[in-house]
Amino acid sequence: MRILLTNDDGVYAPGLAALEQQLRHLGEVVVVAPATEQSGVGHSITFLTPLTCKSIHREGRHWAWAVDGSPADCVKLAIGELFKDNPIDLVVSGINNGLNAGINVLYSGTVAAAVEGAFFGVTSVAVSLEYDEDSDFQSAAVLARNVIGGIIKQPASNGQLFNLNIPTVATESPAGVKVVPMGLAQYGREYERRQDPNGRDYYWALWTEPPQPPPEMADITELRAGNVTLTPLHFDLTEQKLLRSMQDWKLES
Secondary structure (H helix, E strand, O other), X not given: OEEEEEOOOOOOOHHHHHHHHHHOOOOEEEEEEEOOOOOOXXXXXXXXXXXXXXXXXXXXXXXXXXXXXXXXXXXXXXXXXXXOOOOOOEEEEEEEEOOOOHHHHHXXXXXXXXXXXXXXOOEEEEEEEOOXXXXXXXXXXXXHHHXXXXXXXXXXXXXXXXXXXXXXXXXXXXXXXXXXXXXXXXXXXXXXXXXXXXXXXXXXXXXXXXXXXXXXXXXXXXXXXXXXXXXXXXXXXXXXXXXXXXXXXXXXX
């Protein structure tokens, strides 16, 4: 099995290195990651400027390709060009330094890289660890490897997209893995207005709680309970139920 590993924290991020070591237990690992941090870039891609790709060496050998683009760029370039003659069997993105749950999935470069892999029909998994100044990426990588190993054993996982989140407490003591939907509660709706030394206003985004608590058995609630969460995702944004009812709409141009 050939595994493509990427992230959005950059090629030198500790979460990437920890996960690379553990994924070797599952197959051959090739690393193609952004040259610099790309957190929060979502599914942006580069098409107005060229991409450069630099070989990164560790312990006297080629270790990774550093791409001066987004996480989605890394996956597109890897599957479409760098390894077009050596097919990728699994895409893994992470370990991100910070959870990607709830609506944060829509902003996440980590998840976007996995989505890009799924575009190509490759089983893809985004992996994120709750932010902590002393994050234990080594323990999180072992957890991620175990869950990913279980995923790829399932025939129904072929070509599918998954979002895996690990709370800090799960790296300290045994935790369950909950298969749950993505929470839809809206976080971070508020801004704090401040002034710079020249008296000009600027705005700082705040991580505020949603007006209503998320429903039971969503990723956010299970993570708060200390459980690892796994959510199947899909990149088809079509609202199928509304699409069917719209066939009866009397629309004119």
